[in-house]
Amino acid sequence: MAHNNIYILGVSHQRAGFDLLSRAAFSPEEQLEFPRILLARPLIAEACIVSTCNRNELYVRTEGRTLTREELKKCWQDFNPRLTEKDFEFFYLWENEQAIEHLFRVTAGMDSLIPGETEIVGQVKSAFRRAASASFTGIYLNHLFETALQVEKRVRTQTSISVGAVSVAYAAVELAQKIIRRMSDKKALLIGSGETGQLVALHLKQKGIGHIYVANRTGAHARTLAEKFSGEALPLQDIHKVLPEVDLVVGATASPDYMISGPMMRQVMKIRNQRPLIMIDIAIPRDFDPALSRFENIFLHDMSSLEKIVENNKTRRREEFDKAGVIIREETGKFLQWCRGLELKPTIISLRRKMEDIRNGEIEKYRHRVDEAHWVLVEQITRGLLNKILHLPLSNLKEMEGGQGEVHRKINLVREIFDLREEENV
């Protein structure tokens, strides 16, 4: 009887710094090479590597025996000599139930640097696909990863773990959407070429903003950026011309002076006729005069506002962890039951076959004493009896409680009691 164990040896941002994470990382080629080496060893039946910028994890399933941390560590160290003995102090090892729960948590974004982020789903999916297409995974790890992806969907639909912006750029868009409704009939102005500013413009484009103006000190750069966002380039000195018509202005220059001042906006606001204007200042030093917030219809926000939104959203996402944890524990239980069913299957088949052989042997002794009509009845009665007798022990076997080791011990006990040999397995 083969005992299956699932292990995860890994290191993540939770315990390790960037240096260790980058040394422990696997290149795409290494993600194929290392499992191949592992699978050449007789005890390892399946393997998969998940390697992202925040984590490096090795998933293995063994058949017939258990693995120690030392054994797994040695495998990894042999493959990657850049890792020292001390490095492995930051590694974690999860077995069976804990390993399953860990993968579910990772895929749901609960172990990510940004709680509830969705990028990890794609990373886990591609890691699994890579391993599966190279036949490094089998029935257990295939089912484990497929379940993890389903659990992730369930967690995201049944909790608010992914709700709210968690990046400054997206927070700016979220903020704008609290002021304006439809993006398609709105216009935005991006001043400067700061990275976050560009990200805001990109998110606005994705949200379907009607038009984007890009103003920059150098005309060529403005044109390049405008092309990127299918917008319109503008010389920096002409921004006052478009201010009456835009709904959102993003300041992302490196200018030491204000790009937009109070007196400039006084004229603009008269023309705008009470239409609200959202001004997002993500420049350091500031691009917009802070006094602009005194205008009734100007909503001026800077980095500190956006960071506040991000922090609030992160906290709210973390508050959803308890709810997500309940789903994950439930799904872990289901997965363990599936594993148990898979491991029990040969024992159940053997037990049924053995009992059926006994039944057949016994009734065969009376074959000549019973006529054909009654023989059918005898068959029915004895089969019914057998089913009734087997029902309770088989049900109990399927619903066995306890850890993986305990379950294996009980299965072995059943096999021993009924003298079920390995070759009887189907």
Add this chain to the structure above:
Amino acid sequence: MRNLLELITIILPVLYAVLIWLYALLVVNREKRITRISATLFTVTLVIHLLYTALLAVYKHYFPVTTPGELLSLSALFIALLYWLLERKLKVITTGMFIFIALFFLQFLSAFLIDLSAPVDEVLQEPMFLFHVSSVVVAYSALFICTLFSIIYLVLYHSLKKARFGFIYQISFSLEELSRFSYLSGIIGFILLSVTIVTGILWRKEAFPDLAHFDPQVVVSYLIWSIYGIFIYGKYRRSWSAKRLSYLSVGGAGVIISSLIIVNYLLQSFHQFG
């Protein structure tokens, strides 16, 4: 039918209470399942409320707008109906909790006040009167929604100005939507209030020819009509800001509430029916 009506009288406030709970849950957990259940229960409750009003009309042989209990229930029905339409239009459900708190209290009070066997003066069963009262109920319901959205607008406006991203920031839809639907409700309320005043003047001449022109409630209605008239004038002719209009709408609501208290409890008015 009486038994069924009595049963629904009890069930309706309970359903609105359940909706408060469900919509409060939606604020903290936007789970699709809860969203679906809430939307379905809201529709079911609305249908039951409509059925209740129709049954009440059949049972009493007139449109049920003559007693305070009936008026409260009808107001709740119109607010629910208007909000149901807005919810489908806006696709934002998180503000529903506030509406259902109001609906629960209206229906709860109605359940207490409604008397299925109370006789009604014949004059109050005239079609013109029923039309007059129905229009005022819809008008005040629309003005209630206008005020509610104006209050949320002002809270969100100040939150955004002061970079406070708390509860209202999380649950509310955009300022633009809030102001848009506040105007829309204000216009509906103003038009129907105009209809109410006109029908009131016409019907009064027929039903109460000897009564004085300056009934306190009529004067208050003119005042409310003027406030919302200024609201619409300010929006379309003077381009007042949404913030100023919201303050005006909230002020108008203050006048409605204080007028109802003063007129109904302190002054003698022929607007005491039944």
